[in-house]
Amino acid sequence: MKLERIADNKIKFSISVEELEQKGLFEQDQWKDSYMWHDLFEDMLDEVQGKFGIETQMEITVEIESFDEQEICMILTLESEEDFSDWEDDHKIMKSINDHDVLVYFDDFEYMLDLLKRMRESNKVNHSLIQLSIYYYNHNYYLLIENLVESEGKILEAICSEYGERTKLSKHVLMEYGRAILLKDSIDKILFYF
DSSP: OHHHHHHEEEEEEEEEEHHHHHHTTSSSGGGOOOOOHHHHHHHHHHHHHHHHHOOOOOOEEEEEEEEOSSSSEEEEEOOSSSSOOTTHHHHHHHHHHHHTTTTEEEHHHHHHHHHHHHHHHHHOOOOTTTEEEEEEEEEEEEEESSSOOHHHHHHHHHHTTTSEEOOSSOHHHHHHSSSEEEEEOOOOHHHHOO
């Protein structure tokens, strides 16, 4: 799930069909179940609150902007007399943190270990700051790399693409539905275990 602020009171959500399927929204007639959509919208509002630090207890209009085989895009409009222009600073801070998380999945656990060994040997990554979490979900292993600075994020994305694949799955879906193997550990500690 990706958020983008497009106006003072408008937020664009891009949700992959993969994420919607994982929530069960496309199973037979489940897409007609209003409770499932209600849960999806609750998740979206939680994202808004977490990212922008605002309470979303107000009237909200939801418009579907586009819907194709890969993703659905929706526009949320917050209907309020409140001035939302002060979101910008919080948004930039959160963007600088969240945009540099890297989430990669692997078919084989050994590929992930090979990647971690290469990351440990690289002198372009500050090992003491980054946090690694490993999840198992839908027969794949996922590596979530957090606390990256911008330059490290770009380097790691390139290195990770040699061993695994980027996913459209958000880290929030993974944390909710995946099975955590290790949470927020260092490279050295993970390689010590495995």
